[in-house]
Amino acid sequence: MQTEPTIIGFLCNWCSYAAADLAGNSKLEVPGNLTTIRVMCSSRVDPVFILNAYFQGADGVLVAGCHPGDCHYQTGNYYARRRLALLIKILQTFDIEPKRLRLSWISASEGQRFSEITQEFAKFIKEAGPNPLKKKPFFE
Amino acid sequence: MTKVGLFLCECGPNIAEAVDLDKVTEVIKGDKKVALIERHRLLCSEDGKKFLAESIKKNGFERIVIAACSPKQHENTFMEVMTRAGLNPYLFQMVNIREQCAWMTPDKELATQKAIRLIRAAINRINYHTPLKQKEIECSPDVLIIGAGITGIETALRTAQKNRNIYIVEKNELGGVLNRLQSLYPGMQSARELLQKKIKEIKSHPEIKVFQKSKIKEILGFFGNFIARIETEDKKEVKLNIGSIILTIGGETFVPAELPNFGYKKFENVFTADEFENSVINKENLPQTIAIVHCVGREKFGYCSKICCANSMKLARLIKEKSKNTKVFQFYKELCLPGKEYDQFYKETKEQGVEFIRYKNIEIGDHKIDYISEDEIKQSLSVDMIILSTGLVPGKDTQYFANLLNIPLDDYGFFKEEHIKLAPVSTITEGISIAGGCQGPQDLNDAVIQAGASAGRTLSSLIPGRRLQVEAKTCEIADSICVGCGVCVRVCTYGALTIDESKHISVVNEVLCRGCGNCAAACPSGAARHRHFTNQEIYQEERAMLK
Numbered sequence: 082m083q084t085e086p087t088i089i090g091f092l093c094n095w096c097s098y099a100a101a102d103l104a105g106n107s108k109l110e111v112p113g114n115l116t117t118i119r120v121m122c123s124s125r126v127d128p129v130f131i132l133n134a135y136f137q138g139a140d141g142v143l144v145a146g147c148h149p150g151d152c153h154y155q156t157g158n159y160y161a162r163r164r165l166a167l168l169i170k171i172l173q174t175f176d177i178e179p180k181r182l183r184l185s186w187i188s189a190s191e192g193q194r195f196s197e198i199t200q201e202f203a204k205f206i207k208e209a210g211p212n213p214l215k216k217k218p219f220f221e
Numbered sequence: 222m223t224k225v226g227l228f229l230c231e232c233g234p235n236i237a238e239a240v241d242l243d244k245v246t247e248v249i250k251g252d253k254k255v256a257l258i259e260r261h262r263l264l265c266s267e268d269g270k271k272f273l274a275e276s277i278k279k280n281g282f283e284r285i286v287i288a289a290c291s292p293k294q295h296e297n298t299f300m301e302v303m304t305r306a307g308l309n310p311y312l313f314q315m316v317n318i319r320e321q322c323a324w325m326t327p328d329k330e331l332a333t334q335k336a337i338r339l340i341r342a343a344i345n346r347i348n349y350h351t352p353l354k355q356k357e358i359e360c361s362p363d364v365l366i367i368g369a370g371i372t373g374i375e376t377a378l379r380t381a382q383k384n385r386n387i388y389i390v391e392k393n394e395l396g397g398v399l400n401r402l403q404s405l406y407p408g409m410q411s412a413r414e415l416l417q418k419k420i421k422e423i424k425s426h427p428e429i430k431v432f433q434k435s436k437i438k439e440i441l442g443f444f445g446n447f448i449a450r451i452e453t454e455d456k457k458e459v460k461l462n463i464g465s466i467i468l469t470i471g472g473e474t475f476v477p478a479e480l481p482n483f484g485y486k487k488f489e490n491v492f493t494a495d496e497f498e499n500s501v502i503n504k505e506n507l508p509q510t511i512a513i514v515h516c517v518g519r520e521k522f523g524y525c526s527k528i529c530c531a532n533s534m535k536l537a538r539l540i541k542e543k544s545k546n547t548k549v550f551q552f553y554k555e556l557c558l559p560g561k562e563y564d565q566f567y568k569e570t571k572e573q574g575v576e577f578i579r580y581k582n583i584e585i586g587d588h589k590i591d592y593i594s595e596d597e598i599k600q601s602l603s604v605d606m607i608i609l610s611t612g613l614v615p616g617k618d619t620q621y622f623a624n625l626l627n628i629p630l631d632d633y634g635f636f637k638e639e640h641i642k643l644a645p646v647s648t649i650t651e652g653i654s655i656a657g658g659c660q661g662p663q664d665l666n667d668a669v670i671q672a673g674a675s676a677g678r679t680l681s682s683l684i685p686g687r688r689l690q691v692e693a694k695t696c697e698i699a700d701s702i703c704v705g706c707g708v709c710v711r712v713c714t715y716g717a718l719t720i721d722e723s724k725h726i727s728v729v730n731e732v733l734c735r736g737c738g739n740c741a742a743a744c745p746s747g748a749a750r751h752r753h754f755t756n757q758e759i760y761q762e763e764r765a766m767l768k
Contacts, residue, residue, distance in 0.1 A: 087766070087767055089763060089766060089767070098293075099293065101320065101321050101325075102291045102293060102317075102320040102321065104320075104325055105291075105319065105320030105321055105322075105323075105324035105325040106320060106324065108324055108325070109325065110325060110326075110327060111321075111325040111326070113326040113328060113331030113332060113334065113335050114331075114335075116335060116338050116339055116342065116766045117317075117321060118342070118759060118762050118763070118766075119292070120738065120754055120759075121694070121736055121737050121738050121751075121754060122737040122738055122739060124712075124737055124738065124739035124742055125737065125738030125739065125741065125742055125751060125754055126742060127741070127742040127756065128742075129756075130756075130759055130760070130763065133760055133763055134763050134767065137763055137764055137767040138767045139763075139767055151640075153737075154714055154715075154735060154737040154739065155639075155649055155714045156714055157714075157737050157739050160712060160739055160742070160743070164742070196325075
């Protein structure tokens with residue numbers, strides 16, 4: 082049976098979490114299959130969190146932080162960017178397409194952008210089909 | 222098993238209409254981790270808060286999950302209720318089912334499913350919460366101001382109040398750049414008079430202690446508890462205990478010796494604006510023609526210094542005041558005269574017969590200026606004296622203090638503010654503010670505004686008689702796991718982590734830690750733990766969301 086894909090979003094407390102609130106406040110649509118986890122900074126997102134999400138069956142993972150140069154903690158978003166660049170190489174060894182991981186910069190005022198990015202990402206994930214790890218034996 | 226209470230807030234019709242809360246209750250009911258599910262129409266109202274507090278007491282809840290609006294709205298409200306009800310406020314998780322569920326998911330069935338997933342994530346995580354303590358430390362409300370130019374003096378006057386000692390340290394004489402100025406634009410009032418008045422004020426102020434011709438030898442400690450070692454005028458050493466520091470060390474005017482086309486130090490009648498105003502103008506006779514060349518050094522350092530256009534016009538006026546018949550030429554590239562008073566100032570200067578010539582390129586020779594004009598024509602003008610209107614650059618001590626206090630410099634070598642728009646006088650080091658010319662080129666107005674801003678920030682951050690509250694959701698290091706590799710030390714922007722050389726492990730300064738969690742993500746051994754956002758807590762959230 083084809084089920085709705087699930088997407089986990091890690092949102093920075095200072096920017097994209099506020100942007101998501103703003104999207105809600107403005108009644109902009111955001112995919113219902115996206116559930117978010119609040120972190121204080123995108124640099125808190127340990128790559129293992131993302132691996133864990135895929136191993137638990139997530140079809141897509143979104144990490145959103147402040148725009149370059151705007152990090153609430155000065156440089157956290159740059160660390161997130163570098164860690165995710167490395168993580169993509171690891172994901173490939175598990176046959177997880179790199180595009181299932183999205184890193185976006187969304188400021189607190191960009192509710193519209195949050196809505197657009199998440200809808201577009203959800204559409205992409207739906208087309209990409211389920212997380213290939215789900216087909217592997219240890220999931221059965 | 223701890224007793225967890227789940228509260229569902231209807232938020233009037235906001236949540237109740239978009240999410241099927243009956244279904245939510247029905248589904249969650251089966252979860253053994255939840256002792257009881259309570260529901261209220263508006264939990265943040267006075268009635269709601271009372272209901273919450275009473276329910277906590279009546280049912281003996283040890284941990285609380287509240288599904289309501291965004292934590293940015295009412296997390297603190299509910300944390301206060303918990304504290305009053307005798308629970309640790311960190312044994313609480315808020316679920317955002319309004320902004321990030323009810324309001325963004327028009328399909329009620331989908332919204333309900335999403336709300337269930339979000340609530341389950343919180344329920345899963347809540348048992349991993351640890352009670353956190355709101356820590357407080359002793360601190361000093363005293364302030365050290367470094368640099369006694371006009372910005373420093375103004376900052377001292379504005380920070381001075383009862384129960385607070387203000388120390389101002391200056392390596393030279395008091396007054397800084399104002400000592401070298403004749404008058405201030407656009408009002409043309411005397412710089413000296415203003416300065417004397419201010420110096421008198423700080424010297425006689427009971428709360429301000431002035432150290433002139435003194436050096437800062439060392440500053441140790443952190444926000445709330447700095448210790449500064451100062452070498453005074455008579456070579457004595459003084460130790461000061463202060464809580465915060467304001468840097469007002471100013472900038473310098475650029476010396477164009479390295480730009481050969483301006484002929485500085487090559488021809489004896491070429492001066493910088495600073496030299497001219499400080500000494501040359503006081504000489505007996507001014508010559509017949511004087512040219513003032515703008516934008517000297519701008520291309521080299523890559524920014525407009527904001528003050529030189531108006532300052533050049535001020536010089537033209539001073540020249541005209543002293544020697545009415547001297548012809549003054551202004552050689553400019555672009556005129557930068559923002560602000561409400563400067564159009565008039567420019568107009569009046571022009572009316573006094575000062576001529577403005579726009580140049581594209583310039584070469585200064587012996588008593589002459591060769592230039593390429595706006596319309597690409599090569600021209601030459603004989604003049605008796607040339608004044609180079611040079612820009613402002615960072616002072617020589619900027620690097621020294623940047624190293625001493627762990628403050629980054631920007632691309633041009635000025636102190637870098639925490640945020641150019643939202644935190645223009647704070648630095649990334651808690652307790653250290655910047656104001657005036659050390660932050661970037663600016664005129665007296667801006668410097669005074671920054672003095673006020675940094676004074677306000679400092680006064681409100683440390684209040685006499687009160688202890689300093691520090692962030693509870695900081696990082697902590699598990700001593701037994703840490704191997705002292707130093708990765709966390711390198712990723713920490715705030716210098717909150719250091720290696721304890723004797724134990725060879727990393728230690729956290731909880732006053733400096735702002736709780737971003739970068740170190741916890743970077744730590745290869747799992748010794749660094751981000752309180753309230755631990756690995757376990759986040760894994761639990763993920764697990765519930767993906768079930």
